[in-house]
Amino acid sequence: MSTEPLLSVQGLTAHYGPVRVLDDVSLDVPDRGLCAVLGANGAGKTTLLRTLTGLHRATSGRVLLEGEDLTRLPAEKVITRGLAHVPEGGGVIVELTVEENLRLGGLWRSDRRDRTTFDEVMDLFPPLVERRTKSASTLSGGERQMLAIGRALMARPKVLLLDEPSLGLAPLITKQIFTLLRDLRDHTGLTVVLVEQNAAGALSVTDHGFVLNQGRVATEGPSEGLLADDRTRHAYLGF
Ligand SMILES: Nc1ncnc2c1ncn2[C@@H]1O[C@H](COP(=O)(O)OP(=O)(O)O)[C@@H](O)[C@H]1O
Numbered sequence: 001m002s003t004e005p006l007l008s009v010q011g012l013t014a015h016y017g018p019v020r021v022l023d024d025v026s027l028d029v030p031d032r033g034l035c036a037v038l039g040a041n042g043a044g045k046t047t048l049l050r051t052l053t054g055l056h057r058a059t060s061g062r063v064l065l066e067g068e069d070l071t072r073l074p075a076e077k078v079i080t081r082g083l084a085h086v087p088e089g090g091g092v093i094v095e096l097t098v099e100e101n102l103r104l105g106g107l108w109r110s111d112r113r114d115r116t117t118f119d120e121v122m123d124l125f126p127p128l129v130e131r132r133t134k135s136a137s138t139l140s141g142g143e144r145q146m147l148a149i150g151r152a153l154m155a156r157p158k159v160l161l162l163d164e165p166s167l168g169l170a171p172l173i174t175k176q177i178f179t180l181l182r183d184l185r186d187h188t189g190l191t192v193v194l195v196e197q198n199a200a201g202a203l204s205v206t207d208h209g210f211v212l213n214q215g216r217v218a219t220e221g222p223s224e225g226l227l228a229d230d231r232t233r234h235a236y237l238g239f
């Protein structure tokens with residue numbers, strides 16, 4: 001087994017105009033890892049995901065997936081290399097049906113010999129099966145998040161990046177989504193990077209956590225250890 005990380009972020013710096021929003025961010029995510037990226041509002045979490053997926057240009061640093069440099073690739077190329085992104089709010093298109101939303105995700109599929117079929121993805125989300133022909137606008141918040149995740153999985157990614165999937169969801173539904181991510185990792189070998197402000201919830205389901213503070217990795221470690229570390233919790237995680 002290789003010890004090389006599946007996803008390696010090396011010294012990533014990004015700006016909005018003159019303002020540095022990511023400052024020398026380095027993090028490694030192993031194959032089949034389930035990692036949390038935590039931090040307060042404005043810490044740079046969304047910018048990190050957008051920079052990883054080619055939606056925002058890094059000023060310097062590198063993003064490597066299985067050793068391949070993705071840093072300068074446009075977003076539509078990044079996804080075919082295996083990095084899929086569920087944006088904040090999910091980005092479901094409410095004017096389309098559940099099935100149409102999922103099929104959109106399939107447009108980015110990279111490997112035609114080994115496709116994640118529509119049916120395979122549907123099997124992961126029983127609540128979506130009966131709503132298949134319904135407008136996505138009829139879905140609950142949790143179901144929309146499932147649909148957003150399903151759509152990203154249609155591209156058969158190696159790494160799934162999620163931006164605050166718990167936002168606006170009730171605690172019980174949040175728990176279901178987090179558990180779903182762990183099951184996906186356990187059963188399909190997917191690697192997951194979960195960006196969250198809900199630090200306690202995210203740390204209870206992940207293996208490893210990175211804490212962003214003002215665009216820098218302030219601390220990182222096994223999730224259990226971060227949960228138990230009063231100083232980190234008080235200083236950065238707000239609980
Ligand atoms: N499009 C933008 N233009 C200018 N500044 C931005 C933009 N998006 C985010 N920022 C700023 O960048 C910083 C990091 O934001 P963001 O990555 O959204 O953080 P988080 O997702 O952790 O809340 C914040 O100070 C925010 O105000």
Ligand SMILES: [Mg+2]
Pocket residue numbers: 045046047088163
């Ligand atoms: Mg954000």
